[in-house]
Amino acid sequence: MGEIARFVIERVEILRPDGTLAGPLPAFAEDPDELVKLYRAMVLTRTYDTKAVALQRTGRLGTVASSLGQEAVAVGTAAAMRPEDVLLPSFREQGAMLWRGVRIEELLTFWGGDERGSDFAGPREDFPVCIPVGTHAPHAAGVATAFKLRREPRVAVCVLGDGATSKGEVYEALNLAGVWRLPMVTVVDNNRWAISVPVEAQTAAATLAQKAIGAGIPGIQVDGNDVIAVRAVVARAIERARAGEGPTLVEATTYRLSDHTTADDARRYRDDAEVSARWKEEPIGRLRAFLLARGFWDKAREEALLADCARAVDEAVEAYLARPAAPATDMIDHVFARLPAPLSRQRAEIERRARLRAREVAGR
Amino acid sequence: MGEIARFVIERVEILRPDGTLAGPLPAFAEDPDELVKLYRAMVLTRTYDTKAVALQRTGRLGTVASSLGQEAVAVGTAAAMRPEDVLLPSFREQGAMLWRGVRIEELLTFWGGDERGSDFAGPREDFPVCIPVGTHAPHAAGVATAFKLRREPRVAVCVLGDGATSKGEVYEALNLAGVWRLPMVTVVDNNRWAISVPVEAQTAAATLAQKAIGAGIPGIQVDGNDVIAVRAVVARAIERARAGEGPTLVEATTYRLSDHTTADDARRYRDDAEVSARWKEEPIGRLRAFLLARGFWDKAREEALLADCARAVDEAVEAYLARPAAPATDMIDHVFARLPAPLSRQRAEIERRARLRAREVAGR
């Protein structure tokens, strides 16, 4: 009986929950402006999330998934990317999407039930929100394969949850990325819950980073409530990938402070006490404490930021609410590049039904 | 940056290719009768495979997948099981099926294109051959869950190939087995090829045993050309599972000496030289050398065995060839426990069409 292989999983922590340092700062973090940018992005994300939940509660938006407490994963990941990289988010990465240039109004448009919200003016090659858990992992492998075949120094970055690591295609995509040495970075946003299922009921694996081992690729864990650490670890993975050294799996450990979505009531399955305890670790207060301690931040700037974020969100909400619905024929006009002849009858039927609906509404 | 988890993969070898010992014999192997049983089973398997290929070549059997060179994996695995355990084979485990009491005639019946071949008289709860690669892994998890819920000391044993380890549901089943601590043992028959795709093109993982790590379960590699080692390692995994200690993944490294199936021509994609080199490691010669060296075997016994096997196979072939086809209505009568009323018209139509076919044949 002899040992034939050995594997180690490491964890990176930089900023402690109280804002003090647990390890050396990465180079980018020496620039206070960079840190403030990260801070602003997290605050904007939280402002957006809060507003989106409120809009849902008042019937002006569909179901939404808040990223409360997880902002560092999304923002840190996006900040580690270059514009020409491609993001493949799941449904809780608004922080990353906003960083990359998706507009608040577009997010609202999508979650308000309108496909036009995924026609981003900003990152044109980024994927839209992926709702079926984990099904975008193979897309990321495809995007990364495209980059590799074209010899472009670009990276596909896929973000998915702890629950998603139970999906077969996520493993399959990691395995492919390994054997084809693809420029693909997979960030597992381990917020400890998949709706009501805690990560301990999802897998017996001690870490989610070790999901990489079966794919023959490196896996690493990072404190996902520390935006500096997330950005540093993901950046290292991305640069490795960009340099042709292959994929990495990054597990970012965080906590879902909100309900799963506005359709969920988390008190049915977890204790308030657990949630309160986790509030102490959330990423925004932590970075604020650091910035304050270093003198990079103050109350005035905080107030100005909150006002800015509120204004940006409010303006977007107004624009979103004011936008009329698309014509009903949009549902058929964008399915194929050119409407197949046999569908032209159905297009006419859609027009007819839309007119009937308009009359019904008018008739009431 | 700190280490938070560490994993080791080990490999077990007992009998060297030349039949000498690389490690201590397990207890069962001290009994020559046990070893001879294993030897006989491997020889029977090879006799069956050889005959099945010949029958296919002469149009008397459908496509078949020989297990030439891999007999130790199937036989060693089956020998480690108890009758009340459940085997979930893929399509190359005739050695295991025969050991467990499936009759040669039944195997031929199935591969001859007749479902009655999977209505085993022997191991009634064993699963039939699974052709869609890896799709039986979740079934094994289901069978193991049944055992666990009923608190029965039984184990589900799933055998699948190196190619199958790329299938998502195999990972999913391993992960479930881990988190539910199921009495399930998965044996990966790593014969280095998935049709024309070598295992190096299947995964970047250095071993297939490490596929266990992401599922949080133990993984171990064994020399799959050594029936003693396979039986020992699988038996240990099974007894662990039986004792409630959870699942294990066993990778048995072997080599597919034959074409993938009778529909394949392996010379299109691999060198004869590679194959010849691997012939030196095949399991039957290796065990024979050991038995001969210890005086447990001789030429007369060998000849008698070959004659016995040939006779058993020939008798089964005769019975198989003599068996008339099932009535055509069998295709509908076993779909549901009771024929749903709406299908009774189709049943009548099947009868009608069968009569038409009989007339067509008669008319020629």
Add this chain to the structure above:
Amino acid sequence: MSALTLVEAVRTALARAMEEDPRVLVLGEDVGRDGGVFRATEGLFERFGPERVLDTPLSEALFTGLAVGLGAQGFRPVVEFQFDGFLYPAIDQLVNHAGRLRARTRGRLSCPIVLRAPFGGGIRAPEHHSESPEGLFAAIPGVRTVVPSSPARAYGLLLAAIRDPDPVVFLEPKRIYRAFREEVVDDGAALPLDRAFVLREGRDLTIVAWGALVREALQAADRLAEEGVSAEVLDPATLAPLDVETILASVGRTGRCLIVHEAPPSHGPGAEIAALLAAEGLFSLLAPVARVAAFDVPTPLPRLEGVFLPNVADILEAARRLLAHR
């Protein structure tokens, strides 16, 4: 006897089935402590414990295959899919294993499993949460596809599905989960599978509808009655295998058939019913067989869903067109 919503009827049937048969298990995502995202399994975890109500890891392909293994071992797993849009990974296991395990082994092994899922649109839900994929399932041999359309039928059909020794896909119209109440006697009486329900008798026109749209069909029949038209309303309930005889008999009498469903029009059970009439009911037809359905496009997000989904006005309009044929 009490007035239940459809989702309560589902829950009541699940509890009854678990009570009467220890082999019945409930599994899926969030079916345990959370009670399912629609609360269809609420209270079952507390009542039957973690060995009867199992939250699985997040994979539909996995838990479908898991159910096949459990079923082969004699359990009767009832698997919840959270939404219609997550049913598709089940198809591989349904076609390649569930639908043929009995046939493949000549009955040595079998597959007494139920896959339950909420389906259909009209609740302004996110993408992938408003699909009507019944056609994909109805086309799978060896598997029944059952769609209830009221609390009482949900109760009786779900009990039948669970007790049935073969695989059943059970699609629950989520739009009417809580839309109305109906008296349901929790007496364990199952309703027959493979049999269409004649919900209203009529002479001039047969409306065939299933799922959430049965209500609209009945409303349309009421309105038509006011106009002096007598519409029969049929709910096939088991979409496959389809109760051919009841449909043929009805249209044989009325001479007109309108098929109403939320799924896209083409290649599904609506087509099958029309095809049946074209093959075997042709000479009793007084008017073309019409389908009122969605469109052959991906389900749009909620803002356009009102046009995608058919409603009472569409049914009435189509009915009147058929009635114009004399």
Add this chain to the structure above:
Amino acid sequence: MSALTLVEAVRTALARAMEEDPRVLVLGEDVGRDGGVFRATEGLFERFGPERVLDTPLSEALFTGLAVGLGAQGFRPVVEFQFDGFLYPAIDQLVNHAGRLRARTRGRLSCPIVLRAPFGGGIRAPEHHSESPEGLFAAIPGVRTVVPSSPARAYGLLLAAIRDPDPVVFLEPKRIYRAFREEVVDDGAALPLDRAFVLREGRDLTIVAWGALVREALQAADRLAEEGVSAEVLDPATLAPLDVETILASVGRTGRCLIVHEAPPSHGPGAEIAALLAAEGLFSLLAPVARVAAFDVPTPLPRLEGVFLPNVADILEAARRLLAHR
């Protein structure tokens, strides 16, 4: 110009498409050095190299999703599935992503992919190697399902499918991969998608068939001609979206329609065609719309396959029954 078998025509079209457009990739299991288990990709690896012809790890769900990612990036992946029975894991990606990526992003991203698979029975193949699942694919909005029935149509339709900017499932009737040769000009001329082919004109009866059974339909038409019956033979080729007009026009003239396919009868394209006639061609019908098909059971293993699969005798018998209606 040369006489090619169907599988050679597929290979010729693949080579042509790869030659003319560097974005075209071939991927799947054993498509590289092995040239595919049916040799449809033979020689491509040697000619275009390992960056254009890629053997993937063994997973259909994976490589379907991989193709979606490649397609979104502007590649035109042509994915080979080894057999029909392994197509089902693709359905999740097809429904939830491939068929709606363009609609979902209003055209910002799209999905120009082709999924090729041999399909159908009659070659005495093992379990899962003789399926006709075209109905499941035809029912997916946003995805075309195309079935060629001769070498020339395979060549022209595959070129069209590859050049088309949207997803296509391309099902190749394996039974006739090498059954006969046909002149195929390798001039890069594509055939139109979404259009049925009138393979033989006739007055008394329309036979609609696709895939391997087109040959049988034509043979039946020959036999009927000997009996003085003039049968028109249509091959829809693109099963979804279906060329409604050509079918309606034909049956409008002949008054009789016989639909012939290898798939189980219910809930598929055969039903859709019959439904179409019941809706829009009713008053030109002189006889019931008949389907000659397999049965609603799992595809049996080869020993019973001869009864499962329809043949010329079945077509003739059904045709004569329709012709008895005057």
